[in-house]
Amino acid sequence: MPALAIRLRGVVKRYGPVTAVAGFDLDLPEGTCVGLLGPNGAGKSTTMRLLTAQAIADEGELEVLGHRLPGDSKSARAVMGVVPQLDNLDTTLTVEQNLLVFTHLYRVPRARREEAIERALVLANLTDRRKARADQLSGGMRRRLLIARALVHEPRLVLLDEPTVGLDPQVRQELWALIDRLRSEGVSILMSTHYIEEAERLADTVTVMSHGRAVAVGRPADLVAEHAGREALEVYGPPARLREVEDDARERGWPTRRTGTSVTILRADGLNGELPEGERRQATLEDVFVLLTGEEIS
Amino acid sequence: MTPHSGSAHNEVRARLGSPEEGADARTEPRVRRLDRAALQGVLVREVVNFGSFWRSSTFSSTVEPTIYLLAFGFGFGSLVSKVNGLDYVQFVGTGTVATAVLFSSVFPGMFSTFVKYQFQHTYDAILAAPVDTEELVTGEALWIAARAGTYGCVPMLVAMAFGLNPAWGMFVVPVIAFVSGFGWACFGITVAAVMKSIDNFSYVTSTVITPLFLVAGTFFPISNLPQWARIAANVNPLYHCVQLVRHAVFGFQTEDLWHLGFIVVFGLVMWRIAIARMERRLVD
Numbered sequence: 001m002p003a004l005a006i007r008l009r010g011v012v013k014r015y016g017p018v019t020a021v022a023g024f025d026l027d028l029p030e031g032t033c034v035g036l037l038g039p040n041g042a043g044k045s046t047t048m049r050l051l052t053a054q055a056i057a058d059e060g061e062l063e064v065l066g067h068r069l070p071g072d073s074k075s076a077r078a079v080m081g082v083v084p085q086l087d088n089l090d091t092t093l094t095v096e097q098n099l100l101v102f103t104h105l106y107r108v109p110r111a112r113r114e115e116a117i118e119r120a121l122v123l124a125n126l127t128d129r130r131k132a133r134a135d136q137l138s139g140g141m142r143r144r145l146l147i148a149r150a151l152v153h154e155p156r157l158v159l160l161d162e163p164t165v166g167l168d169p170q171v172r173q174e175l176w177a178l179i180d181r182l183r184s185e186g187v188s189i190l191m192s193t194h195y196i197e198e199a200e201r202l203a204d205t206v207t208v209m210s211h212g213r214a215v216a217v218g219r220p221a222d223l224v225a226e227h228a229g230r231e232a233l234e235v236y237g238p239p240a241r242l243r244e245v246e247d248d249a250r251e252r253g254w255p256t257r258r259t260g261t262s263v264t265i266l267r268a269d270g271l272n273g274e275l276p277e278g279e280r281r282q283a284t285l286e287d288v289f290v291l292l293t294g295e296e297i298s
Numbered sequence: 299m300t301p302h303s304g305s306a307h308n309e310v311r312a313r314l315g316s317p318e319e320g321a322d323a324r325t326e327p328r329v330r331r332l333d334r335a336a337l338q339g340v341l342v343r344e345v346v347n348f349g350s351f352w353r354s355s356t357f358s359s360t361v362e363p364t365i366y367l368l369a370f371g372f373g374f375g376s377l378v379s380k381v382n383g384l385d386y387v388q389f390v391g392t393g394t395v396a397t398a399v400l401f402s403s404v405f406p407g408m409f410s411t412f413v414k415y416q417f418q419h420t421y422d423a424i425l426a427a428p429v430d431t432e433e434l435v436t437g438e439a440l441w442i443a444a445r446a447g448t449y450g451c452v453p454m455l456v457a458m459a460f461g462l463n464p465a466w467g468m469f470v471v472p473v474i475a476f477v478s479g480f481g482w483a484c485f486g487i488t489v490a491a492v493m494k495s496i497d498n499f500s501y502v503t504s505t506v507i508t509p510l511f512l513v514a515g516t517f518f519p520i521s522n523l524p525q526w527a528r529i530a531a532n533v534n535p536l537y538h539c540v541q542l543v544r545h546a547v548f549g550f551q552t553e554d555l556w557h558l559g560f561i562v563v564f565g566l567v568m569w570r571i572a573i574a575r576m577e578r579r580l581v582d
Contacts (some may be wrong), residue, residue, distance in 0.1 A: 015582065052426045055582035074428045082426035088419035101346055105339035105427040110434075113348040262549070 004063070005030045005157045005188035006051065007199050011060035013046050013212075020046040022212035023060070030156070033179075033189040037196070037285075038043055039293050044192035045085065048161045051190070052082055055143040065157055078107065081150030091135040098134055099152055106153035112122055116152045124148035125179070140171035147178060152164030152236060158182060160191040162197060176201060189231040196286040206285070210293040220285050226257075227291055228283035229267030235278035236262045245276055257290045266291065320534035332436065334391020336429040340437025343424070355406075359449040363398035367453050369392055370459065372518050382519055384548070391457020392547050394517035395471060396478070399450040400511055403479035406442050408490040412496050421580055431577040439483040439569065445470045446479025454547070467546035474561075478539040481565035484572040512575060515540045535564040 006028035013021040016086045021043045028034045036044050049055035051064060053073035059126045062069035067076035088239050089098055099120050124144040134142065143163070150158060151290045163179065164172040172195075179202055183189055193199055200220045208216040208223070216223055242263045249256045255266040265271070266287055270279060348355070368391055375386040414420040424434055451472055458464065458529065489502050507515065513527060514536040520528050531537045538557040545554050 013582075049582065054422065054580070056424050074430060075427065078428040082423075084419070084422055084426070086419050086422070088413075088423045090347055090420070093346060097346050101339075101343045102427070104342040105336075105424060105429060107335045107339070107428065 003030050003066055004028060005068075006034075007061070007063040007095075007191060008047075008231060009061040010046075011050065011062060012058045013043075013050060013055055014058050015119070015203065020212055021050065024209070025214055026207055028157075028188060030188050031186045032204040033183045033191060033202055035199035035206040036192040036209055037199045037206050037289060038064065039194060042209040044147055044194075044209055045161060046081075046212075048190075048192060049060060050158055051159060052077055052080075078153075079155055079164035079296070080159065081106075081153070081155035082196055083147050083150045083160045083163055084219060085161040087146060089134040089142060089145060092133060094131050094133055095121070095137070096130045098145060098149060102149045103152045108153050116154075116267065120148040120152050123151060123181075139167060140174060141206070143167060143175060145162055147175070151182075152298075155187070157188040157190070160189060162194070164193075164195065172198075196289055198223065200285050208289060208292050215292045216288065223271070223288050224283050224285055227266075229270055230282045230286040231267075231269040231280050232269035232287055233265040233278045233280055234259070234262045235265065235276050248276070255291060257287060259290075300546055319493040331430070332433060333428075336433040337437045337440070339346075339429055340425065340434055341441055344438070344441040355445070356449070358540055359398065359402040359445070360452040361569045362401060362550045363394045363412040364415075364456050366397055367456055368392075371457075374517070382521075385461065387457060387460050388462050388548075389544075390461050390517060391453060391460070392544045393514075393540050394453040395450050395543045396477065396514060396536050397511060397516055398453050399475045399479045399539060400536055401445045402508070403442050403482035404507060406445070407439070407483040408489045408499055408502070409486075409496070411487045411490035412493070412499075413488075415580065416496075418506040425580060431580055432573050434580075435484070435487055435573045435576050436569070439487060439572065440482035442486075443476050445481035446483070447476030450475030450479065454543075462547070465547050467548075467550065470546045471543055474542045474558075476537060477558075477565055478535065478542075478561050481535055481561060483569035484565065487572040488568065488575050491572065493581045505529065508511065510534050510536050513537070522575045535561055538564075 004027055006026060008024055008026040011024045012019065022196065024037075024043065024047065026047075029037055031168075036217065038044050046055060050057050050062060051069070053076075056070050064073070064076040065079055069076065091103065093101070096117060099117045100113070103116050106117065108116045118127075121130055122146060126141060126145060126148065129137065134145065137145065147160075147163070158180065165174050167175070174200070179189065179191070183202070189202075190204060191198070194294040200293070203220065205218060206216075206220050206223060207214050216227065218226065235242070237245070242258075245263045245265075246258075247255055249265055252271075254271055257264045257266065262289065265275065265278070266283060268275060268281070340553060367387075371387040371390045374390075378386050380386065411561065413420075421434060425431065454468065454471060489499065493502075513523075513531050514534055515531065516536075520531040520537065523531070538560040542554055542557045544563070545557075546550055
């Protein structure tokens with residue numbers, strides 16, 4: 001069994017009356033990419049803060065690359081890179097200067113600093129923008145710079161907090177390629193996201209998080225098979241008709257989910273009884289996500 | 299204060315695990331409290347950033363006290379020719395060094411700290427690297443103090459143009475300005491850590507900073523004030539800075555040990571308070 005880059009056991013974090021993380025377990029084997037999937041408020045960002053000791057857990061065990069947190073977190077932070085959800089580049093500095101600052105913060109030895117900056121520039125495909133100020137870059141370039149900044153010290157583990165939130169599809173694909181490259185180089189990755197496709201494409205295993213807990217863990221395909229079956233049936237119609245279908249399904253014990261414009265009956269391939277008319281399609285991770293994390297938006 | 303009397307957060311960190319000399323320790327950078335490498339990281343970030351705003355910062359930090367010096371020096375100077383045996387311009391020229399130190403340390407401490415953690419989220423990025431709040435605050439305060447040590451000398455140089463005689467003691471002035479500026483920087487960082495909104499800063503400016511700035515023996519000697527005001531001035535760190543600077547220029551006295559002791563203790567106490575308050579603010 002490979003060593004674990006991250007090992008969390010029974011982690012609890014409370015903010016006053018709110019319990020943001022409520023007994024969370026997580027294993028991240030070295031060299032793999034784990035997707036932390038959950039709706040807003042599920043505790044993903046708090047988990048990320050716990051891993052850098054910017055939040056201190058009330059209960060539980062946290063281990064990062066063999067270092068116990070929070071006591072030994074500084075050693076852990078020295079060998080991991082963090083890509084924050086919020087852009088916190090130094091906007092008046094150039095691309096190169098932003099990277100230079102982080103070679104110092106991450107203690108890259110003087111003799112290797114220049115090389116580290118070059119490598120990061122190539123990785124982020126920003127070599128020809130090296131002299132541009134950060135506030136002159138496009139949204140996608142800034143994101144790439146944020147990622148490159150977290151990699152100057154060749155970390156063994158990278159935390160990506162919602163790496164593509166708010167970006168258009170083209171830029172998102174570009175970042176996926178970058179993350180995929182890291183993964184193929186053997187870097188361990190923990191990526192929080194609420195984009196299903198992102199988790200599906202990049203993650204070796206997915207941990208679905210809801211109300212501060214892991215509600216499902218597994219490979220994306222296995223999770224779909226286990227929780228949503230092979231096929232789903234989409235039933236369209238006016239709201240009254242949708243309610244009728246839902247009530248009917250509940251009576252028969254069929255799992256359903258709302259998709260806004262339709263009701264989806266899950267496990268449509270294995271259900272007994274006469275199914276209503278609708279469109280059959282393959283079950284997806286999104287079905288699992290909505291099924292497990294609830295449909296209400298809190 | 300012992301080296302291990304760190305704040306609650308550090309104690310938590312120390313209790314829950316000590317650095318192990320395991321297999322990883324050989325290849326990974328060694329870490330400890332108040333790491334030189336961490337301080338260097340924070341300072342390099344400041345120095346590189348300073349390259350993009352040094353003009354405006356230098357302008358405001360030097361022009362403002364110079365205006366005070368000229369306005370008071372010539373305004374009052376026409377009414378008062380001598381104070382405590384000194385020409386009024388010499389009296390104010392040495393006194394406004396402390397003003398320059400105060401302005402160039404407490405305001406960056408307050409405003410840029412608040413902006414960096416609240417609006418730019420810079421501290422989130424720094425604390426995700428192997429840097430602790432203690433090192434972050436110390437690095438920021440050292441950098442502000444270094445600037446105060448430099449800018450603090452400007453009024454003295456201007457006063458020299460208006461007849462202040464050079465003295466060897468002037469070479470000590472940057473050091474006094476640095477020590478004093480460190481304390482005020484930490485005071486400003488504490489204010490930033492405690493305040494919920496940047497608008498609340500005006501409460502501190504008008505009730506704390508303005509009175510301290512006026513009753514420090516900068517523009518008029520405190521020896522002529524009522525006794526309560528003299529006592530109040532003695533707990534004002536700025537007063538001790540004014541006295542030290544003046545004596546550095548016109549001749550040290552034994553009481554300067556007391557003045558020096560006061561600003562050193564002020565700096566150390568504010569340093570620990572700033573770290574504790576920032577840690578409460580930055581670490582949940």
